[in-house]
Amino acid sequence: MIQKRVIHALFMREILTRYGRHNIGFLWLFVDPMIFIALIGVFWQLTRGHQFSTVSTLAFAVTGYSSVHLWRSMPAQCMSAILPNSTLLYHRQVKPMDFYLSRLLLEGMGVTMATSFLIFVLAGGGWMPWPADPLQLILAWVLLAWFGAALGLLIGPLSERSALVGKIWAPISYLMFPLSGAFFLTYQLPPQVCEFMLWIPMVHGVEYMREGYFGAVVPFFYDLPYLIACNLGLTLLGLTQVRWVSRGILVE
Amino acid sequence: MLEVRNLSKFYPVRGGKRVILDGINLRLEKGQKLGILGRNGSGKSTLIRLLGGCEAPDSGTIDRGMRLSWPLAFHGGFHNSLTGLDNLRFICRIYGTTIEDKIPFVQEFSELGKYLNEPVKSYSAGMQARLAFALSMIIEFDCFLIDEIVAVGDDRFAHRCQVELFEKRADRAMIIVSHNPTYIRKHCDCAAVLLDGRLHQFDDLEEGFAFYQANQ
Numbered sequence: 001m002i003q004k005r006v007i008h009a010l011f012m013r014e015i016l017t018r019y020g021r022h023n024i025g026f027l028w029l030f031v032d033p034m035i036f037i038a039l040i041g042v043f044w045q046l047t048r049g050h051q052f053s054t055v056s057t058l059a060f061a062v063t064g065y066s067s068v069h070l071w072r073s074m075p076a077q078c079m080s081a082i083l084p085n086s087t088l089l090y091h092r093q094v095k096p097m098d099f100y101l102s103r104l105l106l107e108g109m110g111v112t113m114a115t116s117f118l119i120f121v122l123a124g125g126g127w128m129p130w131p132a133d134p135l136q137l138i139l140a141w142v143l144l145a146w147f148g149a150a151l152g153l154l155i156g157p158l159s160e161r162s163a164l165v166g167k168i169w170a171p172i173s174y175l176m177f178p179l180s181g182a183f184f185l186t187y188q189l190p191p192q193v194c195e196f197m198l199w200i201p202m203v204h205g206v207e208y209m210r211e212g213y214f215g216a217v218v219p220f221f222y223d224l225p226y227l228i229a230c231n232l233g234l235t236l237l238g239l240t241q242v243r244w245v246s247r248g249i250l251v252e
Numbered sequence: 253m254l255e256v257r258n259l260s261k262f263y264p265v266r267g268g269k270r271v272i273l274d275g276i277n278l279r280l281e282k283g284q285k286l287g288i289l290g291r292n293g294s295g296k297s298t299l300i301r302l303l304g305g306c307e308a309p310d311s312g313t314i315d316r317g318m319r320l321s322w323p324l325a326f327h328g329g330f331h332n333s334l335t336g337l338d339n340l341r342f343i344c345r346i347y348g349t350t351i352e353d354k355i356p357f358v359q360e361f362s363e364l365g366k367y368l369n370e371p372v373k374s375y376s377a378g379m380q381a382r383l384a385f386a387l388s389m390i391i392e393f394d395c396f397l398i399d400e401i402v403a404v405g406d407d408r409f410a411h412r413c414q415v416e417l418f419e420k421r422a423d424r425a426m427i428i429v430s431h432n433p434t435y436i437r438k439h440c441d442c443a444a445v446l447l448d449g450r451l452h453q454f455d456d457l458e459e460g461f462a463f464y465q466a467n468q
Contacts, residue, residue: 084333089306091306
């Protein structure tokens, strides 16, 4: 109950510094993915769009971009989340965990809103189909958000432990970008590569999400228990790190 | 009643740990006003932060039988990038009270005028102290933790604190940390001295002062 109050207060506070009092800051949440998706869409239409004849190029780009956006931006928000808020720890009901939860909530809601907006505009305008199985799409989205949140709870406290983590995270997340399954369909890969790719948890989420969007028009590869197990493992690992950071914190 | 048992705190330093508080015991009844004396670096502020719950002790327990304020100090408790008004909203939200009816008092007491809509980081030390003090007065507490806050204010601010805190809220308990004996003598009815990580509590104010002077 108290924690709910604190997270609400922190949520409102994060909105103020993230998006400011002027609504243009809030608009960036939508403009950023739209520019990206427009570029991808044009690129594919011009070059090799015909190769994906069974699935809509635009929907492919939307699902790919939003999934990466989701699991990349949540950990990014958790990095160095403590310092700008540390003076608020003077109130004993405010805990470092609340900083992480409020930021994860804000980021998850922002990306979800931006993605829903894109789907409604693009599908409503007739540029791409509506999702075949919205329920599966939502479930896949939730699993990917869980992955992002768990990664955030791990990366966030680690970044407090060493500044190196923040520096290493940027190249790693760029490296994971093409590996995350966002920009290919697994069934088109050579079998050995496919086998390797299926070790990466996000691939399962993206494949499941795409099946939800397109229907089973092509074979999709995913193992939900594997993804859930990875999420659980990451969450537990993350919680131990949050605990560590909460104990060691120095209030100025 | 506030009861502290066997409280210890140490900070890691190069090649070991530095003991700040070494098994401290403390009792405070409702309405009692305790002044804690100690030299610079004796652990006064650490003790206040532990009591306020901003930091976790390494061992020992704190039994907060009453509503303790957060440590009132020059900084801490509010967010520098937010405006004074947004900080007011934040604090009302985390303590679960209504917001709008608190604004007039904060406006009146802090005398910040238009600055209430500016980020706190643009405030002077005196302005921050006025805001911190005004914000702590809008939440109902049984015991106030005060860490030298009045030292930065001018006479006018000191007088207004006097009225709001020591006259209007004379029935509340207080723990005041200071190395200024005059201030403690004026506002407290008992004293404690922090010396080498230990707390020596005296029911009689003058006994506390005598002990403090003897160990200067």
